[in-house]
Amino acid sequence: MASPAPVMASNEGVIDAVRSALGSFVVDIVDAVGEVSVTVERDALVETLLKLRDTPGFEYQQLMEIAGVDYPERPERFEVCYHLLSLTRNHRIRVKVTTDEETPVPSVTDIWPVAGWLEREVFDLYGVLFAGNPDLRRILTDYGFRGHPFRKDFPLTGYVEMRYSEEHKRVIYEPVKLAQDFRTFDFMSPWEGAEYILPGDEKAQSEAPGAPTPLKADEIKSSSASAKGEKAAPTPKTTEDTDDTGAGEKANEKAAETSDDKEDDE
Numbered sequence: 001m002a003s004p005a006p007v008m009a010s011n012e013g014v015i016d017a018v019r020s021a022l023g024s025f026v027v028d029i030v031d032a033v034g035e036v037s038v039t040v041e042r043d044a045l046v047e048t049l050l051k052l053r054d055t056p057g058f059e060y061q062q063l064m065e066i067a068g069v070d071y072p073e074r075p076e077r078f079e080v081c082y083h084l085l086s087l088t089r090n091h092r093i094r095v096k097v098t099t100d101e102e103t104p105v106p107s108v109t110d111i112w113p114v115a116g117w118l119e120r121e122v123f124d125l126y127g128v129l130f131a132g133n134p135d136l137r138r139i140l141t142d143y144g145f146r147g148h149p150f151r152k153d154f155p156l157t158g159y160v161e162m163r164y165s166e167e168h169k170r171v172i173y174e175p176v177k178l179a180q181d182f183r184t185f186d187f188m189s190p191w192e193g194a195e196y197i198l199p200g201d202e203k204a205q206s207e208a209p210g211a212p213t214p215l216k217a218d219e220i221k222s223s224s225a226s227a228k229g230e231k232a233a234p235t236p237k238t239t240e241d242t243d244d245t246g247a248g249e250k251a252n253e254k255a256a257e258t259s260d261d262k263e264d265d266e
Contacts, residue, residue, distance in 0.1 A: 009091040011036050018093070021051055021058070037081075037094040045082075045097050046106050052084060052093065053111065060084035060093060063108070066118035068126040070152050076100045078128050082108070099128060107132035125150040144173070 014036050015029055025044040030037055040048045052060045062085045069079040076098040084093050099105050107130040108115045119130040120139040127148040130136055141149065146159050155176070165172045 006090075008034075009089055011091075014091070014093070017057060018052075021055055022048055035092065035094060037096060039096045039098070042097045042099060042103070042105060045095075046108060046111065048095060049082065049084075049108055049111055052095070058086065059088050060086045060091075062087065063112040063115055063118070064092075066115060066122055068122040068128055068150065070126060070150060072152050074098070076103075078126055080105050080122060080128060101127060102129070104129035104131035106130070109133055124148070127151065 011031050011034065015031060018036070018038055019026055019029060022038070022040065022044075025040045025048050026038060027041060028039040049063075052058045063082060064085050065081075065083040067081045067083070069081065071077050071079070078099050078101075079096050080099065082095040084095065086092070097105060105128060107119060109119070109132065116133060116135060117139065119133050120136060122128050123130060123133075123136055124138040124140050125148055138145065142162075144160070147154050159176055160173050161176045162171060162173050164170070
C-alpha cells in the first residue's frame with residue numbers, strides 16, 4: 001500500500017487561482033499542512049461556493065462537511081468551515097466565514113440540500129444561526145435542552161439533568177447542582193506560576209496567624225501570640241564562643257589546683 005490515505009492532487013497554483021476568481025471576497029487564504037483554507041466575507045458566502053462549484057478548473061461538486069469552531073476571545077467568536085471535494089480534480093478545499101451569537105450566516109441549502117442537516121448540527125452545538133434554512137431545529141440534544149454544548153463557556157455537565165426518582169417513581173428533570181462554579185482556565189503552566197492571586201490566597205497576606213511559608217515555627221508562634229494580645233516568649237540566648245559565658249573556667253582552675261597539690265606531696 002503506497003499511502004495510508006487517498007492521495008489528493010497538489011495545491012500548486014490553487015491559491016493564486018482562487019484569489020483571482022474570488023477577488024475582494026477573500027479575507028485570508030493559507031496553505032497549511034497540505035490543506036488550502038480560504039476565509040471569505042460572510043455576505044459573499046453563497047456566491048463564493050457557487051463559483052467554486054461551477055467554475056471550470058475548480059469543480060468542487062460535493063459539500064462533505066460543515067464544522068463550527070469557537071474562539072471566545074474574538075469579537076466574532078465563531079468560525080463556520082465548509083469542506084468541499086472535487087471528484088474530477090481529486091482535490092479538497094476549506095472555506096471559512098466568521099460570525100457571532102446574533103448575526104446569521106447565509107444558508108447554502110439551495111446549493112447542496114445536505115447542508116440542511118449539517119447546518120442544524122452547527123446550530124445545535126454552537127448556537128450559530130443560518131438565514132434561509134427551512135428547518136433550523138435541534139438535531140442532537142434532548143428535548144428542552146438549554147444552551148449549546150460545544151461553546152467553550154458552557155458547563156460540560158449542562159444546566160439540567162435527568163434521573164430516576166424513587167420518591168416520584170418516575171424519571172424527572174432537575175437543575176444540575178455543581179460542587180463548584182464553572183471556572184475559566186488559562187492553560188498557564190503551574191510551574192511558571194500565575195500572574196494573579198488565586199481565590200483564597202489573599203487571606204495569607206491579610207489574616208494572622210495564617211502565615212505563609214517559609215516562616216519558621218517560632219515566628220508563627222510569636223505572630224499568633226501578638227494577635228491574641230499575649231506576650232511573646234523570650235528568644236533563648238545562644239552563644240558561639242565560651243568567652244561569652246565563661247563556661248569551663250572554674251573547672252580549669254580546679255584542675256590546676258589539683259595538679260599543684262600533687263606536686264607538693266611529691
